[in-house]
Amino acid sequence: MTIAITGATGQLGRIVVEKLKEKLPAGEIVALARNPERAGDLGVEARRFDYDRPETLAPGLAGVDTLLLISSSEVGKRGPQHTAIVAAARQAGVGRIVYTSLLRADTTPLSLGTEHAETERAIAASGIPHTFLRNGWYLENYAASVQGALAHGTLIGAAGEGRIAAASRADYADAAVAVLLGTGHDGKTYELAGDTGFTLAELAAEVSRQAGRDIPYRNLPQADHAAALAGAGVPAPFAEMLAAWDIDIANGALFDDGHQLSRLIGRPTTGLADGVKALIG
Numbered sequence: 086m087t088i089a090i091t092g093a094t095g096q097l098g099r100i101v102v103e104k105l106k107e108k109l110p111a112g113e114i115v116a117l118a119r120n121p122e123r124a125g126d127l128g129v130e131a132r133r134f135d136y137d138r139p140e141t142l143a144p145g146l147a148g149v150d151t152l153l154l155i156s157s158s159e160v161g162k163r164g165p166q167h168t169a170i171v172a173a174a175r176q177a178g179v180g181r182i183v184y185t186s187l188l189r190a191d192t193t194p195l196s197l198g199t200e201h202a203e204t205e206r207a208i209a210a211s212g213i214p215h216t217f218l219r220n221g222w223y224l225e226n227y228a229a230s231v232q233g234a235l236a237h238g239t240l241i242g243a244a245g246e247g248r249i250a251a252a253s254r255a256d257y258a259d260a261a262v263a264v265l266l267g268t269g270h271d272g273k274t275y276e277l278a279g280d281t282g283f284t285l286a287e288l289a290a291e292v293s294r295q296a297g298r299d300i301p302y303r304n305l306p307q308a309d310h311a312a313a314l315a316g317a318g319v320p321a322p323f324a325e326m327l328a329a330w331d332i333d334i335a336n337g338a339l340f341d342d343g344h345q346l347s348r349l350i351g352r353p354t355t356g357l358a359d360g361v362k363a364l365i366g
């Protein structure tokens with residue numbers, strides 16, 4: 086059996102490769118990378134796989150039985166990138182695709198959902214047996230805002246009372262490994278999220294507890310939040326996106342209490358206290 090992983094030099098991809106190596110001979114794992122020279126430390130075969138160079142795609146998938154398609158990080162380009170990867174998978178005779186999508190990709194108000202839903206449709210239309218791992222937010226997404234809160238004494242956001250059922254990258258990586266190595270997952274869509282949601286006020290309270298000083302949460306109007314992020318050096322278009330996502334979060338876009346992630350990985354997901362501990366370092 087050969088399992089290939091896209092984005093293998095990325096943060097999630099690296100964890101998946103490491104976890105797969107604990108359960109499979111390294112010779113059965115292929116790291117697909119835009120720059121294979123950055124994959125040398127992974128200890129598995131690395132193949133060039135650049136979404137913007139379509140000629141690298143089908144050859145990169147030669148002999149691959151199962152493909153873990155970790156979504157591209159190039160927001161706005163992912164529809165055509167992923168569609169080209171799915172076409173290459175068909176051409177190469179890949180037997181199965183596992184795709185890291187977004188929580189409730191087909192109905193989410195998050196702008197990110199459009200490209201994920203488009204990718205899910207392309208995979209479904211390909212006829213290749215598949216599983217969708219609809220990942221919720223990473224706890225690690227809060228690294229910058231927690232560092233900002235420690236520096237300035239206030240955690241800012243615009244998500245109001247919205248609950249965020251985040252989990253760690255390691256949790257989502259364990260789910261990917263469980264599905265890649267397990268059976269009975271074809272045709273399934275898993276809504277993956279942390280066991281316990283938290284509000285940004287609860288995040289601030291946990292940061293305060295661990296830092297040993299009071300760091301309150303300040304909820305801002307969307308435009309003020311975007312301006313504050315831009316003022317802190319976040320590129321303006323990304324600051325606008327982050328602020329808009331917080332409004333979606335306020336409306337419940339990242340809350341889920343289905344516990345499908347902990348069921349898949351056979352353990353509780355990483356909680357808020359451990360997540361904050363990892364962020365504070």
Ligand SMILES: NC(=O)c1ccc[n+]([C@@H]2O[C@H](COP(=O)([O-])OP(=O)(O)OC[C@H]3O[C@@H](n4cnc5c(N)ncnc54)[C@H](OP(=O)(O)O)[C@@H]3O)[C@@H](O)[C@H]2O)c1
Pocket residue numbers: 091092093094095096097098118119120134135136137155156157158159185220221222223226
């Ligand atoms: N659920 C969440 O909260 C959340 C948060 C952030 C991102 N995401 C999504 O989850 C994915 C994995 O997360 P992550 O933290 O591992 O992200 P990441 O560290 O940014 O990794 C993204 C991977 O995509 C690869 N990539 C981007 N453009 C490419 C191209 N043109 N050709 C080939 N490879 C390309 C990158 O290659 P290089 O290593 O060469 O840069 C990298 O390996 C992200 O890409 C994004 O779609 C989810």
